[in-house]
Amino acid sequence: MSQSERFDAAVIGGGPAGTSAAIILAKAGKHVVLFERSRFPRFQIGESLLPACWELWRRLGVTEKIEAEGFTVKQGANFGMFNQKPDVLLLTAEYPGYFERPYTYHVERARFDEILLEHAAECGVDVRREWAVADVLFDGKRAIGVSAGPNDSDPAPIHASVVIDASGRESLIARKLNWRRPLPELNKIAHFAHFKGGFRRDPHGFINFGDVIDGSVTTDIHTIDGGWIWYIPLRDDIVSVGAVLDTRFAKNLGDSPQQRFDAAIQSCDCVQEWLADAEQAMDIKTISSIGYMNERFHGDGFMLVGDASMFVDPVFSAGVTLAMRSGVYAADAALEGFANCDDFSAARFSHYEARIREPMGRIFQMIYNWYRILEQKDANNIILRSRQSPMLRERFIVLLSGGYDMVSMKQILEAGQEPSSTYLIS
Template identity: 35%
Template sequence: MTDHQSPHVVVIGGGPAGATVSTLIAQQGYQVELFEREKFPRYHIGESLIPETYWVLKRLGMLAKMKSSHFVKKHSVQFVSPSGKHSAPFYFQDNKPHECSQTWQIRRSEFDVMMLKNAEEQGVIVHENVRVHDVLFAGDQAVGVQITDESGKSKEVRASVVVDASGQSSMLINKFKLRIPDAELNKGAIWTYFEGAYRDQGKDEGATIVLSLRDKKGWFWYIPMQDDTVSVGVVADFDYLFKGRVNHETTFAEEMENCLSVKERISNAKQVAPVKATKDYTYRASQAAGDGWVLVGDAFGFLDPLYSSGVMLALKSGELAADAIVEGLQKGDTSQAQIGKWEAGFVEGMNRMRRLVCEYYEGFNFGEFIRRFPHHRGSVTDLLIGDLFRQELDQVFDDIDSMRSAKSPVE
């Protein structure tokens, strides 16, 4: 790493959020340096994209690369009830007849490399194997970072804005004690990968399948990927999955018995990866920005993976933050009010997806809801594909509340 003019922006972390925010700022002619502590490719969970990622990928110049990739094409999602009844495939194209309605099931190690290389191609100065030890402040204003470079030398890199995209181990969320756990969505997950598992054919081959446990205490994801691999994981309350259990492998096997549709699908398959687990799920930072600093992606918050919104929220937060930062750099204003101006609208959208997640766990019958309010079919679909950032969609939740109230006994 050689000394050079200080960048306008420093980004901590090279995942989808970091690659997005850095690329979009660099596209506007500003110097951006990105520091990633690992050497890509590296493993990461989160394989399923939803259609609304299309628009950010388009701005990033990633669409052609995605279309020419070997990632499995995803056209739909399908739900399986506790009794094993399969819903009809939920085709995105039916609601939005546009190429954005076809998305992908990705291998994150490959996708993240593609995103990071794309950032570099568009002018971002990317450093891997570089650890950021601290964010530097002058009073309340972030002014740069303290790093250890590839040679082991410690140095300071000054910048007008520091973006923390370092994931769930976010430096700034911990420094300022900003993390707010979501007690209602205190979940965990256990997962692994299989080769040779059953998959549907044709347009349905790449569908994400959400399968409820027989006792309704959780659900399995079933995500077909390239190379005849399927990602399979169970999500349930933290206490249910992790307290009083022997180990993760045993728990996974026990929950497979609680979801015979999954067991049947992998009956002739070979497990090709260790069982993994995560115990810290839904949380959010109490603020997304301060003077000279911003949190994006998982560094700001993470939402339960039920509707595969993780990468979309990472890309969207990166996009919104980038636009606010560019505007701030143009005006010479890197205050919290300027570079965090996107937070309120983003949180509103995130809350809409969270509400859909909570409704699923509470057993709300979406089929019954659509039969009663057929004019909401398109709006519910919009929410599920990640088109979350429109206030008119709140009418859906108003009518969910009215439907629930109508069923409640009179006090």
């Protein structure tokens, strides 16, 4: 390996954010290197996608590969709120004009992420698997490359005009610059696992709008004391089940992750029944300190994308959509820099941060309000009221399908004739 290696862009991380950025840059003719520390395929959470992904997949040129994989079709989301029946079923097909297609997928992230990484290599990205980035190189305040090498070997300098940090929760640059900021209001912990043989509803028995796709499902979200449960059917008779809990509350449910998970499931009659004949297929996994937002997402010569910039609570399945969108937006900003006399200044990249913070801000407002509803156990909340209000329902569905540039929390409150003081909208 030559110490004089130089690239137009160096991308740290091979998840959806990093591969999206790398693909866009490579398709534009740029010399891109991407470093991925892990051996693929590897397990990852974030299995419920959104219809807004179709636009991103088309831009990446990966639509046909996603379709051909045979992932489980997701037609919407179903909310079980405080054991009030009926549940709130929200289907993208009710308002199909907002998105390229009124459905999306539940994916095994090990395979989904590998499809994107393989596609990046096919597009000309120099993909270096099982390579670790030890540090980001700076000249003053400007990023000029990385120190990287194969796992378990000494790193060497590799220079690049632009560094895109997609290192996930490791947040390599943000930690180096002390930009990481926790969100105390979202101090949650998630315990989750896969199960074999969990219950699946027949879509013809509960999907009541538009075309019913055979074998399709919804993402189920059910409230419990101290948090909520996700239920995400996947291929091969596997279902992903997770409990997201207030960290302090979780301590009262048991000493181990398995004990806390079991107690959460036992508190939800619906999910407990669905798993009665299922077999747990893996040890419980845990993500703690779920919420954080970095102080900045850019600087001279670098941008932060995906979980390296912030980590979003999983309740509305926004993570992968925001990650891919941030990667695409960062690549757009880098290409603008190349087109303007190689201007990779913080001033140039500030447009990227403004562009991605708008959809991030809108989903975070929704998340904050979700937890306020749970804390107050509000039996007249705007999610339940969307069953009777067509305008409120439409705006909810668009937002929860990933249309963050189309609907704001303020518009949702207006549709629900809800005073803004009732919810957090700042």
